[in-house]
Amino acid sequence: MYWRKAIVALALFLCGCSTLNPEFSSIYHTKPNNDLDIINxxxxxxDGKIAKASEIFYELYQNSKDEEFLKESAKLALSSRSNLLYKIMDELKGDDVETLRLKIGYAISIYELDEAKKLALKLIKKDRSSQNYILLANIYAFEDNQKKSIQLYKKAxxxxxxEDNMVRLMSIFNDFxxxxxxxxxxxxxxxxxxxxAHRACYxxxxxxSNLADFDNMVRIYEKLYLENESSQYLVNALEVLLYKEDYKGAKNxxxxxxFNDDLLAQIHAQLGEYKEAYNLAARLFEFTNNIEYKAKxxxxxxxxxxxxEIELIIKLFEESVYELDNSLYYNYYGYLLIDHNIDIAKGLELALKAYALDPKSAYIADSVAWGYYKLKRCDEAMEWIDKITPEYLEQKEFKAHYNKIKKCIKEKR
Structure with missing residues (x-):
């Protein structure tokens, strides 16, 4: 475990150092005689050849004895774990802030955490920055001195x-x-x-999310919406509520x-509040003239x-289902006509239309089977109910239909 902690410590150290992006640093602007080598x-x-870049800067240092090249070489060697690392660090003699940070990184890389700690304490005397306190806190954390590390993190x-420091500190407390x-x-x-702010709240x-604290996730999404006015955050909050099946929360x-009355009507229906669902759908139809609301x-x-109110129900279906050509509405209307013996033949026709649109639906296959059963065509009914997979047949309504169809076949024989 100790060596793993040291590797993590080095990773955190490198994140705190100057970046390794391929930008022309101050070295390029102050060393015109070596510009081609620096560009290279x-x-x-x-190209990801960081160790090779370190070698180039080391050669530049050897030729010029300029410490800036040596520091650049050391930084790259630490990142790439170059074979030249030991040699480069042996020549790095200064005790300025940048050099101390490089030495700390090297000490961590060879698992000398006591040496890294000593150097970090020296660094803090020179530069009492938040970054340096975090660096020292990391070292104590990897020594399992949690009390001291927390004290230093709080100081930082x-x-x-x-915001950057807060997010980093969050990560340290949570992850390490x-x-x-x-x-x-x-x-x-x-x-x-x-x-x-986006980063902080994310x-x-x-x-x-990791703690499955859904209520607080919804709270933060609401905060993001109120500060940014993007409805996507409300959608995110709603997804969380629906995932936890908190339909009352979703309704509220x-x-x-x-921001979504159509979905609100469906939530009302999910909660058994059909009067509210109907009234909302009626209002939406009035505003939009969208006939799908008639089917709903x-x-x-x-x-x-x-x-x-069967006459009104049939009227609404008749004015919508054929134009919508949707398996859900065909099946719902068809099953209603079959189950209540209103018009079994027409109901079966509608269920078959639904099946043509969605042949994988167990509910539609059941409707077709039930239509054939009601028409006393029990063998055909059995052929259709056999299309339904066993897990659905365990459900109460499916099982009841299956048993009646099976009994009908036995009686005929």
Whole structure:
């Protein structure tokens, strides 16, 4: 475990160092006599040949004895774990801030955490920056001195409460100290003072997601919406609520922000609030003249009153299903006509239309089977119900239909 911790420590150190992007640093602008070699080195970095770039800078150092080249070579050698690393570091003699950071990185890379700690303490005396306190805190963390590491992390955060530092500190507490509670408290405190910036809130969302804390995920998505006015955040919040099957929460969200009345009607139906679902669908039809709302009104009215208002239900279906040509509505209307013996032949015809559009649906196959059964064509009914997979046949309604069809065949024989 110790060597793994050291590798992670080095990774964190390198993240804190200057980047390795192939940009022309101050070296290029101050060393005109070596510009071609410097350009070549940066192209090496761009191609991922970091160790080779380190060698070029080391050769430049040997020719010029300029410490800037040696530091650049050391930085690249640390990143690439170059074979020249030991030799380069042996020649790095200064104790300025940049050199100390390179020496700390090297000490971590060879698992000399005591030496890294000593150098980090020296570094902090020269530069009491948040970054350096975090570096020292990392070393204590990998020595399993959690108390000291937490103290230093908090000190780093007191110095610099930027969003970047907050997110980094969150990650340290959550990923390396296993203290998700502190990570969440840090993020929430920062967001309370600074608002729900994208990066901060996304990082907090990740934490809540890992903890399956759906209520707080919804809260953060709402915050993002209120600060950014993008309806996508409300969609995200709604997805979370529907995933946890919190239909009341979904209803409240939809009503609060009034951003999807169609879905609100479906949520009302899911909650058995068919009167509200019907009224909302009726209002949507009035506003849009979209006939699909008539089909939905028919379904909601049936669920609300069953056959008490059958004439209205049939009228709504007749005015919508044929034009919509949708398997769901064909099947619903067809099954209604079959099951209530209103017009079995027509119901079967509608169920077969639905099947042509969606041949994999167990519900449609059941409707067709039930239509044939009602017409006393039990052998054909059995052929259709046999299309249904066993897991569906375990459901109450499917099982009841299957048993009746099976009994019908036996009686005929």
């Amino acid at each position: 080195a940066y192209f090496m970095i761009e 955060y007191e110095i610099d409460k930027s 100290l296993g203290d998700s509670k502190s990570a969440i408290n840090i993020a929430n405190s920062w967001i309370e003072q600074n608002g729900c 990082a907090l969302l990740d934490l809540y 969200l939809l009503k609060k922000y009034e 009104m028919a379904i909601y009215k049936y669920e609300l009153s069953k056959t008490k």
